[in-house]
Amino acid sequence: MTSLNDLEFRDAFINRHIGPNDKQQTHMLSTVKAKSLDDLTDQIVPSSIKLNGALALENATPENEALAYLQAMANQNVTYKSYIGMGYHDTLVPNVILRNVLENPGWYTAYTPYQPEIAQGRLEALINYQQMVIDLTGMEIANASLLDEATAAAEAMAMAKRSMRKNKSNAFFVDELVHPQTLDVLRTRAEYYGYDIITGPLGSLEQHEIFGALIQYPGTDGSITDPEPAIAQLHSKDAFAIVATDLMALCLLKSPGEMGADIVLGNSQRFGVPMGFGGPHAAFFATRETHKRTIPGRIIGVSKDTHDKPAYRMALQTREQHIRREKATSNICTAQVLLANMAGFYAVYHGPQGLKRIAQRIHRLTGILAEGLEAKGIRVMNSHFFDTLTIDSLHNLDFILERAKNYKVNFRIDKNSNLGISINETTTRDDIEELFDILLGDHDLNVGTIDANLTSQNTTFIQENLERTEPFLTHPVFNSHHSETDMLRYLKQLENRDLALNHSMIALGSCTMKLNATAQMIPVTWEKFGRVHPFAPAIQTHGYNTLVEELQNMLKAITGFDAISLQPNSGAQGEYAGLLAIRKYQESLGEGHRDICLIPQSAHGTNPASAQMMGLKVVVVKTDNLGNVDQEDLAQKAEQAGDKLSCLMITYPSTHGVYEQGIKEICQLIHENGGQVYMDGANLNAQVGLTRPADIGADVSHMNLHKTFAIPHGGGGPGMGPIGVASHLAAFLPNHVVSPVEGGNPLMGAVSASTFGSASILTISWMYIRLLGANGLRKATQIALLNANYLVARLKDYYPILYTAANGRVAHECILDLRPLKAETGITEVDIAKRLMDYGFHAPTMSFPVAGTFMVEPTESESQAELDRFADAMISIYHEIQQVKSGVWPADNNPLVNAPHTQADMMSAWDHPYDRQTAAFPLTWVAENKFWPFVNRIDDVWGDRNLFCACPTTDSYTEN
Known part of the structure; x- marks a missing residue:
């Protein structure tokens, strides 16, 4: 009889997150000529940086258990009614x-x-x-x-x-x-x-x-x-x-x-x-x-x-x-x-009249509160206001705050011990009555009576010369979708024009478009996480405090760093915060003159941009023919920098998709010259469970939670870029003037508006790590390596792989060199990107980090079947290019230069040397799940020359 242990589904999520099943993995390993995942890993990851042993994390947790645990954590947050304001207000999210x-x-x-x-x-x-x-x-x-x-x-x-x-x-x-x-x-x-x-x-x-x-x-x-x-x-x-x-x-x-x-x-x-x-x-x-x-x-x-x-x-x-x-x-x-x-x-949903009504209601409730308090002898310090009152220091402030606590209400106390109250969309008449109870105790005030008096006297709390007279939101889109039926259909109409991961793989290099699992997304909309003000008292945020502490410990285990800041709310913000820590540390040693930052040619464009924002002078380091950092050039430039060397910014594995063998020596060279090593975390997805930035020699690294740790890209955001640092940099992590970090350095300022950045989406990464566990994280990384090398095996005979290790391996991504085809046929990387749309795919990263190339990262979430569809599409496009090369299709009239093809094209007169089937359904399986581009190829140059960045008039559509 099968044992209970064998019937447990503790690793079920691992198999749901990872695309290829066991049978597919066996086939793919055979294709890439590796005996096992460990064998493939040994061929790819330098032995000098391999992690000895498993990550210091729990193994995988089933979805229901992880959600129950996180729900209990969320319940530790006490969601008081928030009147704190300061740019953050409770709101009603329309359910549609x-x-x-x-x-x-x-x-x-x-x-x-x-x-x-x-x-x-x-x-x-x-x-x-x-x-x-x-x-x-x-x-x-x-x-x-x-x-x-x-x-x-x-x-x-x-x-x-x-x-x-x-x-x-x-x-x-x-x-x-x-x-x-x-x-x-x-x-x-x-x-x-x-x-x-x-x-x-x-x-x-x-x-x-x-x-x-x-x-x-x-x-x-x-x-x-x-x-x-x-x-x-x-x-x-x-x-x-x-x-x-x-x-x-x-x-x-x-x-x-x-x-x-x-x-x-x-x-x-x-x-x-x-x-x-x-x-x-x-x-x-x-x-x-x-x-x-x-x-x-x-x-x-x-x-x-x-x-x-x-x-x-x-x-x-x-x-x-x-x-x-x-x-x-x-x-x-x-x-x-x-x-x-x-x-x-x-x-769009509320429209101009709806928004004005919401604003007027907020303002009227604020006015009622002000009138009632003034009537009882409490001085409101600002006679003109929209939604916020500041009340002169009260002699019984402590008593009022204790009463507010009993009512589960939060006020703002400013630096002068004045009490602030900000009214919001969720505030009701009963809430105003409650505020009177808290602030006054026994009273005879009535919201309806005060409202009637304000109405009869036409009282206003906004200066007449500052009242709005201009119309707003007059465009039809803001005046057409106010019923839920209309709004639902509008949202669906727009959704249908976008290709997302729910349709097909998005093989963007360095962008890691992996599964954003439903279980990971569910907690984001829980009220106990959503309705917490960023400056709520710590005693009310035990759930968030626990989430932060546990996620920090998880990231420490994964990266090897001693301290983590979750404040940076994008990867670029993480770069900035990491460089800030380096500069502050060096200043503490009397080395503030160190202002040279070495950056390889292969680095992300944000690296030098972040460096110049920090007052650093960028010196570019060459890369060799294999795409690796030219260590001779690096040594020469480090020596030339002398005592002005601040740091090196390097991505690992490299942006060229290869684990550089000499990475430890590179870090050591920088340290020997008195500099610090900043490791860009864009490719951390190829490190997790196999190696760690701190063990390699990095002093600081940011972690793109929207890449490696499954926060979805959201159509272009949000993202998160926490940083990990070695112990000597821990004292120089960001702090916050309103809500200080526990144990933080009071001399450090903030890099983002709130202490923990975009805190509500930290739940996603917490769930991701907990669901995969130490065993799943390592396997996920190994499958990312397998998937990339499988695509290399399938495509290398058609598209040269620009950079590989000496043994022909790549890391978790690879660069397809399209330049030879362009030179032979005139077909560009743009043409291939647009043609992929006809096959139902989003193009890989185009012309980065090398012009005229595709950078492909399949991620661990894609199955062999999806990888094969993508490979088949790319191979089919290769054969189409050969048709152009041989003259079967003219250079100016072929499926590639005319791509993408829309439904309207299929219904129009046809004057192409290829048929409609080739245009829209180039492979048999395309018809099973056809995604139709909404427009044909867009003219970028015309758009920049005729810049228009507002809603077009309806006439602009009917004219065409």
Whole structure:
């Protein structure tokens, strides 16, 4: 009889996460000529860096047990009603958006829309978001989101400095009413830019020579001060006027754009995105048309396809930061697309009238609270407000706070011991009655009576000259989908225009598009994680505290590092935080003069961009013919740098897809020359369970949780980039002025707006590690190696593999060299990328890190059957190229240069030398699951020359 142990399903998730089953693995190992996974691993991973023994983690946990454990952890969080504010507010996520966007893999598993023909749905959603921001801020152009309000402010500061070239000042003014977490991040960022931060009341602005200023409107204390005079003063000084604001408030307030602001920014969280202990949320950023080429982040623009049909694409500097490397103006390489989509859909669903009603209700409830308190002798310090009141220090404050605790209510206590209350969309009449009970004890106040009095007296709490008169959200999209039926169909319509992982593999190199398992995603929307304010008292956040501690310990075990910071909320933010730790450490040794950063030619474009942001001078190190770091050149440049050498930034395995044999010697060389080693974590997916960055010799590394640890890419964000550091750097990890890190260095500032970055999605990575366990993580990495080498075996006779180890092996990804085919036939890597769409695939990473190539990473989640479909498609395309080469198909009229083909093409007149079957169904299995691109090939050049970044009018569609 079978034993109970043999009937347990403790490893069930391992087999669900890993694509190839045992039979397929046997076949694939035979194909690549390896005896076993361990044999293949031995052939690929240098013996000098192999991990001895298993990871110090538990083995795999079944899904139901892991979810039950995490549910118990979540229940340790106490979700008080939050009136803390400071840029974070409770909100009502429309259920139609919750279920059909946030919980829908069709939206959260898509990749950044670099291939726009198969991303028209989320690109339209982002255009909606940009239009929403443009309308509410009164500006002319907006980007498709940044990481959070604080880092958006830091980007605005840097943009102001590079834009005001005639202004030679290095001082930047920050309104004393700016959110404290924003000031914290600004101070961190300003130090290595060489800027001086001046803070004070807005009225003192004219006393200072500055290149720009940040004004909070309304202020963090809720007060509304007219920023127009300050904006005029700034312009008279040839300085930039930057306004941080609140989209909900702007439904009722005069827009900063109308008052002359140069940049307007803030957080769109309260537009239907849960607080989630700090994120992820989409920051908005808008500016004037004249600054369109210096705005950070991504902009979605309107172009046209080959049939002149309007089509969306990423425009301008979307690719520029990577191309410009150390000359980049920002290291931003991602956005918060999923959250921006949610905020934009919130505006679409409610429309202008619905948003105005929500804003008016919030404002009226705040006014009722203010009137009632004033009637009972409690002084409200700000007579003009939208949703936030600051109450003069109360003699019985401790008693009130104790009573608030009994009611499970959180207030804000500012640095002057004044009490702050921010009203939000979820606040009810009963809540206001409850607030009266807490603040006053026995009282005879009645919400209805106060409301009636305010109505009869036409009382307003916004200055007349600051009341909004401009219309907003007039475009049809914001006035057409207000019933749930209409909204549901609109969401589905857009979803159908996007190719995501729920359709086919996305084999992007260094982007690791692996399974984002349903069990991992479920906890994200649990109320006990979603409704926690990032600055809630620690006694209420035991669940999050446990999650953070356990995830940190997991990541320590996986990487070998001594300390982990979870604050960086993107990979580029992780790079920045890691370099900050290095610089601060070196300064503590009296070596602040170390300012040279060595970076190999093969590095990611964000590496040099992050280095220059930290005041480091980038020196590029050559790579050899095999794609490895040229150690002779490295040694020479390290020696030349002398005592100015700060660090080396290196990716491992290399961006060329190979485990460099000499990595330990490289790290040792840098250490011998007094430098530190920063290891880019983009390829950590090839290390987990086999080796560890700290054991290799790295001092610091960031970990892309949205790559290796299964946080989905969300159509271009969110991401997370925690850093791990060796013990000597632990004291230089980011801290936070509002919610300090336990045991953190009080001299360290913040790099993100909240202490633990986008905390709510840390649950995904916790689940991923717990479900796979030590045994599953190692096997997953081995299968990633197997899948990549299997594709090499299948494709190498058709497409040269650009870089391999001496024995012909690659790591978890490989580079297909398309340049010989281009030279022979004129068919480009772009043509092949677009043709793959006709086969139902997203293209691999194109022209990075080498122009004219594909970088392919199949990940461990794809089965042999899916790998074979991809390989068959690539081989079929190779044969199509031969048809062009032989002259059977003309160079200017063939399936590749005409790709992708749409349904409309199939119904139109046909003047091609190949038939419709070849165009749309090139292999028999394509018809079984056909994905139709919504538009034909998009004209990028036309789009940049005719930049338009708002919702097109309906006429623009009917004309074509």
